[in-house]
Amino acid sequence: MANGEQTTGRTPSVAIARIASRIPVDASLAVLDVFGIVVAYTGLLLLRFDLKVPDSYWERFGAFLAVAVVVHLVANVGWRTYGHIWEHASIDEARRLFMSGLTAWVVLVVVDAVPAFRIPLSVVMVGPLVATIFMGATRFQSRLFAFRSHEEGSGLRVVVVGAGAGGGAAVREMRRDHQLGMSPVAVLDDDPRTQGRSINGVPIAGGIDDLARVVHERDVHQVLLAIGDPSPALAARVMDGAAAAGVPVKVAPRLADVVHGQATLRDVRELRIEDLLGRAQVDLDLQSVRTLLRGRRVLVTGGGGSIGSEIARQVAELHPAALVILDHDETHLHDAAQALPASAHQVLADIRDRDLVERVFTSFRPEVVFHAAAHKHVPLLESHACEAVRTNVLGTVNVVDAAVRAGTDRVVFISTDKAACPVSVMGASKWLAEQLAIQRVPSSRFCAVRFGNVMGSRGSVIPTFQRQIAAGGPVTVTDPRMTRYFMSTKEAVSLVLNAAASDGTGILMLEMGEPVNILELAERMIRLSGRAVDDIGIEFTGPRPGERLEEEMSGPLEELAETGLTGIVSVRPVAVAPEQLEQVLDALVEAADRRDDVAAATLLRGAVAVADVAARDQSDGAPFPRP
DSSP states (O other): OHHHHHHHHHHHHHHHHHHHHHHHHHHHHHHHHHHHHHHHHHHHHHHHTTTOOOHHHHHHHHHHHHHHHHHHHHHHHHTTOSSOOGGGOOHHHHHHHHHHHHHHHHHHHHHHTSGGGOOOHHHHHHHHHHHHHHHHHHHHHHHHHHHHHHHTSOSEEEEEEOOSHHHHHHHHHHHHOGGGOEEEEEEEOSOTTTTTOEETTEEEEEOGGGHHHHHHHTTOOEEEEOOSSOOHHHHHHHHHHHHHHTOOEEEOOOHHHHHTTSOOGGGOEEOOHHHHHOOOOOOOOHHHHHHHHTTSEEEEETTTSHHHHHHHHHHHTTOOSEEEEEESOHHHHHHHHTTSOTTOEEEEOOTTOHHHHHHHHHHHOOSEEEEOOOOOOHHHHHTOHHHHIIIIIIIHHHHHHHHHHHTOSEEEEEOOGGGSSOOSHHHHHHHHHHHHHHHHSOGGGEEEEEOOEEETOTTOHHHHHHHHHHTTOOEEESOTTOEEOEEEHHHHHHHHHHHHHSSOOEEEEEOOOSOEEHHHHHHHHHHHTTOOHHHHOEEEOOOOTTOOSSOOSSOTTOEEEEOSSTTEEEEEOOOOOHHHHHHHHHHHHHHHHTTOHHHHHHHHHHHHHHHHHHHHHHTTTOOOOOO
């Protein structure tokens, strides 16, 4: 009770204090309003009669002026034109002032109809407008002076790319916040309807192709890309123009984040290679993913890797009953766990240990398994085929067998584009793992998901190029004709989760978009770093063991079908007899036990060749039809 009394007792005093703190500012503003009203109406009356006002009008004018002052002040209070910080005023405050003036005009027209207050109608019609302009000038003078001082101030001279909502917001914030140290000097936009106009006094000086010219003409220090979700082609044009002019490019935060107070122009970021390789974002069926994972026990093998850790992170956001990440690398496992809730379980184990894998599944009884653990470096595995067999093939068998015995509802195998028409040890091992998993897990509970290179993953060409550029070059490219598919880790994992939650079974393939030429990628990354290609240099080393110039997402004997899911296609693999698979598996176990890498590599490639021959025989020598 005492606490309630104290709170009640404090509330009026706090309210009074807040009102008192505003009185000096609002009172002075009201005094200025009164002065403006008096000057406006008196001046108009004098002008109406060429400074010779009849005495009869002066007598009525005094009464009218008193009413006009009261009406204007009451209208100002009613429309809440007091109590604002006018240095940060916006269109809303201007609208309130306009409505206050309009209200006063209506009332005073009525008042003027009363004989005791009647003055010339022209004074009544124009007076509220002049008074409102005066009151607006007194309120917005801080904004006007701030605008001028910032326009003449120093700081980074910035050209803004984009005259839409994002560009307009960026210009306004730079004008308003002096501490940003950024001064907008020009805006560029490809829409011809905007060119020649201005945003907040900043001229729209041309299109994006005029970037280099505008940079030189206006002594620009920095380019700010302020277009929400720019296409890769547009981002590349901005980068090329900035590189030609020798200035850096920054990317403004999303307008939605700015509007919701989650970001400001202080949060500008560097233009990233992902912006140049980006793809149109797909709409994911998050509800079906929540249904699959919420309240379920989920296990992620390879949870310390690039894909596995992102799977675990996204799964954790959907509130599973339990989340287990398994990895054989202590450091990677520890690092991945830092981004997860404290309740996530870490299991330091190797999927090649069949008994240990069995104990993990018996202990946690996972309902959903994402199998991402694998050896993936193509050239390295060419000379270590036995390691590829132990991890990619036998390790997968251990996981799927344990999942079946534990009654797991859904097994999702993370595969690779290199399993389509495999020519490398790595690709063949993942292809064989797909085949074995299909044979061992009931079809309604299994799917394998193929996709290509993930930007930024360990061993990817992108971080390799970044290190080489940072070291001063040269950048090494295997062949100028080589192409690869790229996808961001976040998008790849989101599509994996969507595929897992769908009714899709067997092998599913993520649509990877258009392949990227690796030489062009290297050149873009060099320019993105602010350096010239000739300064860094590019060396061609020739394809490494197991590499091919172009990757494929499906083989010529595999049939593709729509799944009804955006960005996901079903692949009907080449059918291999179960007895043939078991024979190959037994032979691979023997070769791995002998540490015979040559035999293991021969067996892997031989299994792929036998499957191709069988498939051609089944299809009378013709490949399966493709959509």
